Amino acid sequence: MAENKILKLHDNIQFIYELALARLELQSLNVDFEITNNLREFKLNFVDKIDLLKKSLAYFKSINGEFTDYHFIQQHNQTSSVNQYLTHWFYPYKGKFHPQMIRALINIIGVNPGETILDPFIGSGTTALECQLLGINCVGIDISPLCALISRVKTESLGALPEIEEAKDNFLMSVRPENGNLFQQGSLFSEKKSGDIKNKKVSNFFKLGEMIAHSDESRRGRDFQTSFISNINKMLASLRDYKEVKSRLGLELGEVDIRQGDARNLSVINNKVHGIITSPPYSIALNYVANDAHALTALGHNLDKIKEEFIGVRGAGFNKFELYNQDMDKAYRQMYSILEKGRYCVIVIGNVTFQSQEIDTTAKVVEQCESAGFALVKKIEKIIFGLYNIMQKEYILIFKKP
Ligand SMILES: C[S@@+](CC[C@H](N)C(=O)[O-])C[C@H]1O[C@@H](n2cnc3c(N)ncnc32)[C@H](O)[C@@H]1O
Structure with missing residues (x-):
């Protein structure tokens, strides 16, 4: 007799469309299921493809108590959202x-x-x-x-993590109040700084850090240089998260x-x-x-x-x-x-x-x-x-x- 497996939805699922997509995910993987427990759980009637479900599903937190990959990925988050x-x-x-x-x-x-x-x-x-x-x-x-x-930066930077770590100190050391406002001298600070960096992934990373700081300054009134430093550190922490997720889940x-x-x-x-x-x-x-006028202008457009x-x-x-x-x-x-x-x-x-x-x-x-x-x-x-x-x-x- 086939053993029943219980799929639990993520705790934050609250909209009807999410439930509709959760059902469609299972249907498209040809899974035979019933919805139980006031729409919070799905009972699998036929047990196969468990590994595939665990690896790919988006709206489910666990299968018979075992967390899905997506649940693990979601935990690696440097923000409150x-x-x-x-x-x-x-x-x-x-x-x-x-x-x-x-x-x-x-x-x-x-x-x-x-x-x-x-x-x-x-x-x-x-x-x-x-x-x-x-x-x-x-x-x-x-x-x-x-x-x-x-x-690009979201998807390519993991491949240059050691080089980015290496360049970081050189970048952040020069962003000091005594050096004046480095970000308003007509050209990109990160571009000048990375002139001798051949690796485009490294320069793109710092350039985006600068764009986030532009946005923080113009939309939230934050200090540019402080924002740049804290964003670069937070971005690096996210790359380390990505590295850990990739290795723990064995992602290709x-x-x-x-x-x-x-x-x-x-x-x-x-x-x-x-x-x-x-x-x-x-x-x-x-x-x-x-x-995004602030960032597009800063990029020289x-x-x-x-x-x-x-x-x-x-x-x-x-x-x-x-x-x-x-x-x-x-x-x-x-x-x-x-x-x-x-x-x-x-x-x-x-x-x-x-x-x-x-x-x-x-x-x-x-x-x-x-x-x-x-x-x-x-x-x-x-x-x-x-x-x-x-x-x-x-x-x-x-x-x-x-
Ligand atoms: C609704 S947004 C896409 C948001 C995206 N799904 C995300 O998760 O960030 C629409 C995008 O269309 C882009 N866009 C506008 N005109 C375009 C064009 N001619 N060719 C390609 N992209 C264009 C805009 O720059 C904007 O980023």
Whole structure:
């Protein structure tokens, strides 16, 4: 007789969409289960694949008392926010994905280790890091040079940990009050300092530390140099966490390829991909250029010039919507052609309000993706409560390339 195994959900699971994704994770792994104990536990009716479940599941804390890998990973966190474990917290990027949801979606669309997932709007690199942890390769594209930097540093720095440790003292020693304000002398402090450092991963790491300090200063009024020092130390602690997680769980990390590029032209990717998980700009809801102006300027970019390439930012008034729709139409067609047949494309999107009118972005995405050739297979409503308990509604749309 088969022994029953009990799968327990993580304690912080509270939304219906999370339960829906937890069920889909098991269904896509062909697991026979029943939901018990007031929706908190799942009883496995047939016991096999336990190792696979333990290694990959996102929404479960334990299987018959044994912790899942994800539970162990989540414990390695230098911040007070449960989902900012390992390097996820590097740079406070607005509108990031919830990493646990991405891990679940990777399982749901059935991409295997060694295969490749594309995120053509990679933002702060959430998809890339979650793929890396599961041994899945990831190509991440973003028009923003800041996003390319953030996503690279989150996923490449572990490979240069000894060199970063070695360079650290040299960097931090020079950041002393008696040396004046090193960060306002027209060029990047970290760039000057790392001029003789050949390893790009090392210089990228310190450059991102400087960008986080820019953000701390402009958004939170913190002292730049103090913030730089404390961020570098905290970032290093996160890399040591990552090293420990990799070795304790015996992880084979996926390869990550981050490019600064345009989602409207994906012909730069040589091979077809085995899945797409992404969240494009929610229409014109957020101005990604203005939002990170401090860091983009520090990186030496002319905001007026680069803004022309950002979807949802170019144009003015109602013309912005027109341009947004044209741009996204191109992007969806590109995504369709780069995906292997029979595979899935997941798009996370929310509606937006413009001049007190709600714009149904989601219906437009479905229309555009269907016209590109995709078939909608699942639409999951994602209701979350944001700051001040304000309800935010987003949708997870799963399309298939027939
Ligand atoms: C909703 S955010 C993605 C956030 C991401 N999921 C994360 O976890 O951080 C959308 C991203 O689209 C990027 N973007 C805007 N126009 C683009 C374009 N033409 N090509 C590629 N990326 C673009 C923005 O820079 C922004 O990072």
